[in-house]
Amino acid sequence: MRLNEVKTGQTVEFVMADASQAMQNRLAGMGLRAGISLRIIQRNAHAGMLVAIGNTRLALNTQLCASIMVREMTQTPCGLLTTLADAEACENCDLNHTDSTFPDPVNNQIRNGETI
């Protein structure tokens, strides 16, 4: 779904933005990476939205909100509400959260493949 459809107080996972290359870079630089969780702290029909990423607060105008794709948080088998990217970090259950339980994994190749 799109960010502008999300209600105040809800937390969602950032998927991608349908925006110019410059804006994509801008969003990435501001910490909006695939898999990060956003909480909507204010919806303003006139101006746009305020979202929280950890302790960062970002204000986005309505137009940008409409071009951002988000995903509702995933329920892990152990019952934890989490983003897809963070699911593997779940310490509460032994299930491999990055396997087929989660369709369409987002760029896991580095995470799973290489070591430092």
Added chain:
Amino acid sequence: MAALSIALAGNPNVGKSTLFNALAGAGQQIANYPGVTVAIKTAPIQFDPAQFDQPDVLIADLPGIYSLSTFTPEEHIARDYLLHEQPAAVVTVLDASNLERSLYLLMQLLDLDVPVIAALNMCDVARQNGVKIQAGQLSARLQGLPVIETVGTQGMGIADLRLAISDAVQKGLQVRRIRAYGDDLEAVIADLMQSIAQHAPQYAKTRWLAIKLLEDDEIVREQCINDGHVALVQQADVLRAQLVNETGEDADILLADRRYGFIGQVLDSIYDAPDGYVETISDRLDRVLTHPLWGVPVFLFVMWLVFQFTANVSAPLLDWVDGIFGGLITNAAQLVLGGIGLGGTWLESLVVDGLIAGVGGVLVFIPVLMSLYLAIGLLEESGYMARAAFVMDRAMRAVGLQGRAFVPLIVGFGCTVPAIYATRTLDNERDRRVTAFLAPFMSCGARLPVYVIFGTAFFGAQGAMLIFGLYLFGIAVALLTAWVMKRAYPSQTPPNFIIELPPYRAPRLRNIIKPMLSRIGEFVRAAGTVILVMTVVLWLLLSIPVNEGEFAAVEAQDSLFGAMSQTLAPVMQPAGFGDWQASGALITGFVAKEVVIASMSQIYGVDDASATTDDAPPSLAEDAQAVVTGFGEALVLTVQEAMNIIPRTLNILPGVAIADVALLPAGDEDDTSTLENALQNHFTPLSALAFNVFVLLYVPCMSTVAAMRHEFGTRWTVYQVAYTLAIAWLAAVVVYQGGLLLGFG
């Protein structure tokens, strides 16, 4: 040889400036870039002489950035600095509370193949907020890149950072080549790097260039094409297309994902920030300050305060500066020149009416600009400006501008000169130019006395309606101009808008006052010379006799100025005020609107000069004493004006009437009834209205012209002067002729 430099880079609000101040010795310089608030501060680093004795290593504080793309002027300037100034090393400031994002910038700095030192800042705050971080591990995971823990606000870690910098300068610092993008992407990057090395060996930063070409960075792409390396661009296009085929992702998104993937690995098990939402005080404030309903009224209220501050609080000091030039300095000059036998000569006239008046004309703006930069600095530093930009974004977009454009326009109701400088808060050149173009239509305080005199002379009790109507008319012309501009000069503001809202905090005066002083110095140097020259030119016009009389002792109507006024008069005929006196007043109004009334008194011959000459002129000692007591009074009045913001603000509410604070008795108002009589003989109510419309719309003053030229160059200034003159003439003619047709003549 140019001094070695160290660049300081980092996200906004990570404590970069504090680290800069801690590292920097005396001799800070601020390089302002034309058109933006962005500045690069440089200063020599203060090393411990026992350890390292090289006095000329400069540290450059780059503007806060999120990435090395060129989305904002900040990024553009920072990137240019890193590419062209070739710093010996880059110190990047990492925010311990926001490490992922900080490392994202660090990764891009590493792509530039520069030696990087990381300052892990604000660990104390992060740990207080529940962040777990093993700082020692971070360096190991970044190939031994120096990571120094700092708490800039407490001076912690500064000595270590200084040591790391001196080591880097003395021994050289290894460039860490971290291959973070995964085998497939690294292979593509290597391919491109090889081609660059082969075909364009003049490019130094091959890895960075290859990555930017893959990202399809607009500026790099253009640069390559301009340099004749179309083949490189084409190769990058092919590789990018292949990547889309293989991975289903655009290269720039892929690169960003891989960076974050690598950062995830680096931070794995050594960094944990709580990602739950904790409501902060700022969040609670924003419930009101950016509220869908209250956000705009709150913003308008803040603007009212800014306006009160720039327009009224600076006024007493302005009068004081004016008084020094008109009193002490003028009298002293006359005394000195009289003493060496030059009293009453043209030289005395040049010094007093040309040079001293000109310098005074420059310096009176200092109190206004000080209060403007203070007000804007407070808005920026407190964190409110980012909210204002967000809240006003949509409304201002409707006229093709961005949210922040509202600030200079409001300031324009006080004085147009600071309004033009206030456009520096805008983040793109087009919006700055357009906003500055509109600013003169916001009727400034100096035009008000003209409306008042005409209002009372011709409209009596309805005078207030005339004044109010003129203000509204100015706004309407600005909106109309913005509407035309939106089509003629399309907006560069991207339709998408995102801004980080920093937590609210108490403004630090140090961060406001230093740039304020530097910008005022710049105004005096750049705009000041123009104002001075124009004052002397006007003096010449008034001094050169055309018909009779001698140089510097000629009646206004017989001077070149009078001749010009007579030439101009027929042009004004269709607007209903075709006598040379009206035109002459308008010409002096170009110098400053403040002098329109005075010069009208003079030109219409109602200036009762004999009344003052009977008194003995004050002695220099009396003048000097007046300057001192005047300064004290001005300070008291400044405080009074600042305090009066409160009752005046409350008085906006219906049913509230609080008297202003009066610490000093009000001065006597000038008696202008004789001028009113003279005006009634020369104007009809309709031509008076047309004259006021002209005064409202034409070039506010030569100081505005000087400020425009300083900020935007000669061509844009000429456009503005021509436009304001044309629209003023047109509007005045329409008002007068329309009025005649409707039978108001």
